[in-house]
Amino acid sequence: MNMKKRSNDRLLGYVIGESKPHEGVFLAIKPPLLGEYIELRYDKYHVIGLVQSSISGSIILDEKMPASDIGKIIDLLKIDNRSIYYKGYFRILGEVENLRIPPMPPPPGTEVYKADSETLSRVFSPEGSQWCRIGTLIRNPDVEVRIDLNKIVQRHLAIIAMTGMGKSNLVALLSKEIGRRRGTVIIFDYHGEYRELKVDNEAPNIIEPKINPRNLTWSELSRILGVRAGAKNQELIVRICKSRADETKERSFLDVFTQCIKTEALKTSRSEMRDAAQAVLDLVEANRFFFKNLLDDNVKDVIEQIVLSKINIVDLTGLTFAQIDAIVSHWLHKILEERKKAVWAVKSSGINYKGLVHPVMIFLEEAHIYLSTNRDTLSRYRAELIVREGRKFGVGLGVVSQRPRGLDPDIMSQIGSWAIMRIIQPEDQMFISRVSEYMTEELVSQLPSLNIGEAIIVGQWTRVPAIVRIDHVTEKISGVDIDPVAEWLSKTLR
Numbered sequence: 001m002n003m004k005k006r007s008n009d010r011l012l013g014y015v016i017g018e019s020k021p022h023e024g025v026f027l028a029i030k031p032p033l034l035g036e037y038i039e040l041r042y043d044k045y046h047v048i049g050l051v052q053s054s055i056s057g058s059i060i061l062d063e064k065m066p067a068s069d070i071g072k073i074i075d076l077l078k079i080d081n082r083s084i085y086y087k088g089y090f091r092i093l094g095e096v097e098n099l100r101i102p103p104m105p106p107p108p109g110t111e112v113y114k115a116d117s118e119t120l121s122r123v124f125s126p127e128g129s130q131w132c133r134i135g136t137l138i139r140n141p142d143v144e145v146r147i148d149l150n151k152i153v154q155r156h157l158a159i160i161a162m163t164g165m166g167k168s169n170l171v172a173l174l175s176k177e178i179g180r181r182r183g184t185v186i187i188f189d190y191h192g193e194y195r196e197l198k199v200d201n202e203a204p205n206i207i208e209p210k211i212n213p214r215n216l217t218w219s220e221l222s223r224i225l226g227v228r229a230g231a232k233n234q235e236l237i238v239r240i241c242k243s244r245a246d247e248t249k250e251r252s253f254l255d256v257f258t259q260c261i262k263t264e265a266l267k268t269s270r271s272e273m274r275d276a277a278q279a280v281l282d283l284v285e286a287n288r289f290f291f292k293n294l295l296d297d298n299v300k301d302v303i304e305q306i307v308l309s310k311i312n313i314v315d316l317t318g319l320t321f322a323q324i325d326a327i328v329s330h331w332l333h334k335i336l337e338e339r340k341k342a343v344w345a346v347k348s349s350g351i352n353y354k355g356l357v358h359p360v361m362i363f364l365e366e367a368h369i370y371l372s373t374n375r376d377t378l379s380r381y382r383a384e385l386i387v388r389e390g391r392k393f394g395v396g397l398g399v400v401s402q403r404p405r406g407l408d409p410d411i412m413s414q415i416g417s418w419a420i421m422r423i424i425q426p427e428d429q430m431f432i433s434r435v436s437e438y439m440t441e442e443l444v445s446q447l448p449s450l451n452i453g454e455a456i457i458v459g460q461w462t463r464v465p466a467i468v469r470i471d472h473v474t475e476k477i478s479g480v481d482i483d484p485v486a487e488w489l490s491k492t493l494r
Contacts, residue, residue, distance in 0.1 A: 012038060013088065015110040022092050022101050024049075026112040031056055032088035034446060035467040036139045037115040045095055045102040048115055048123060050465065052442035053089035088112070091442070093464040096122060117142050123463055132177040134170070135470040138454060145468045147417075149178060151461040153359050153396030155416025156387050160404050160432065165421040166453045167400050168193050171363050172473040174398075175199075175311050178361055182309040186335070188328055190365040192317040196475050204311040209319065209327050211302065213253045213295045216330060218242045219378060223326035224294065226283045229376050233276035237264055241280075253297050258284055294323065302331055303338050303355055325370045329378035335360060336386055339393040359394030362386075367399040368406035380408055387414040405431040412436070417459035422450040438465070 013028035026032075036051045090112075094100050096119055120143040125131075131146040152174070161167045172194065175185045179199035187194050197204050213221060218239040227234045241260035248256045261284065265277035284291070306312050314331065316324050338356045345353035364371070370379035386397045399415065401407055405427045412435040420439070423429055429444050438458035443465060446456065450467075457466040 010114040012112045015106045019105040021105050028086035031086045039113045039115045042106045042110045049090040049092045051088045055087045135468040138467045147461040154391045155460050157398045157417045158415045159400045159419045161421030163402050184360045185311045187313050187363045189313050194313050204313050205307040207314045210296045210299045220326040223322045237277050237280045325377045329382045332382035343393050361396040363398040365400050368401040368403040373408045404428045417461035419455045421455045423447040
């Protein structure tokens, strides 16, 4: 088959009407596929585009036609369908070589071709150690899609989807790719999904969420104890008694802390402070057994528990929301501060720093819970610092959520890369459009039609927007839905 024949096979139609340098409309020979990539050549430009809307119609059959005539027209169309037309609305993504938008629009009559695999590979499969494969184009499964790992650390990442659409699979995939490059990953595992994740058959570093209470801030300790945010008198009791317990290192922190609360209750003449002390004491006594599993005077600092060049999983299963908030806040604070020390040490000659000596990627599962716009959480403040300052110190934040409208818009507006899977709720779609400069109205409209494992990839980690079928990570099995019927049928009654 010669080149001309192959080109004719790929011909989709011709540009019609008015077009702009970044968008246009073409009259199609057959129905254009939503999300299909196209090529156009005009003047000195060779550009690639994306079909964002597909329309079919008839010049003689419309909704205003009397019902008595519709059947007759349909019978005629079965014989001769030349009155049916197809249109594709496309967005120009840029020139194939440099992805710059050309300064002039495609003129009417410009031929529109289906982009071939060679052209698409030049765009979506760049070479370099920072580029890693995450899947293939939905409309062109022979073209692999690679993303820039540098960008998700430098400008952060959001992974958004309904439950069961493949968020944690993408987290697992990215974590493995970072691990293969000897990078350090920290996953805050809300559901215990990642314990089986391996890199080159090497198991992850599982970290139990134990913390030395003397390393906590008083506000973090208040959240772990269950003190309600804004309960000023109770927070004051915690602040006073934590300071005393921090100074008395020869005895158990919890014992000194508890004795201090009792002392404060006895010596105060104010009934509201006495009531506050009793309320804090009740929280400590009611949860003493649990606190002994969470607070440990002898546990290493959280930074010392991280294994560099490995996937680290902080297991948050079984904890309350307030405790998770305090733990995540503490970890985020320590990680950012340690990375600052590492960067400053490099800039200061003669300093031998042995902490977090290279960049770190953090993934926050169920992020809408502790980066909420409706709750006053400690984690939200720490996360905001990371999205503002993390790029300078090599701390990347991956926000993973199925409820985007519940996330803090100030944090999300600073996210530079997005992977968005199936989202149906209009409120969630509107939120994404509002906080992400990369999601056009046309791309958002495609979100409900995505299947499990499919995603729209936009932002700085990809050269152009891509609609991708994400590769499946086989060993990440904990997050797969249970099949109740299969389990019932496999069991025998005793």
